[in-house]
Amino acid sequence: MTLSEVDVLLKTTGFPVTYRAWPENEAPPLPFVCYVEAGSNNFAADGVVYYPVKRMQVELYTKLKDPETEGKVEAALSSFFWEKTETYLSTEKCYQILYEIEV
Secondary structure, X not given: OOHHHHHHHHHOOOOOEEEOOOOOOOOOOOOEEEEEEEEEOOEEEOOEEEEXXXXXXXXXXXXXXXXXXXXXXXXXXXXXXXEEEEEEEOOOOEEEEEEEEEO
């Protein structure tokens, strides 16, 4: 799956979506989604990369804890196995819900 395909998939949530971060002072109102390629977990065979696998982080930012909003992201990611963590960013006064997937 390409980054463009990930972008299209995440836009099905109805939330604003961008790669990595919004330009300074241009972030839309919460909630919004950012995604980033965070590394790889390639499948090797015979000492070479046989099948490349990208590790992606999908970050949902919300003002309040909102299971319905999280459910929209989880529905968009339903074809993937994902891991989820939650952090409150006190400096930003928002929640970051982090989903880790491989594509």
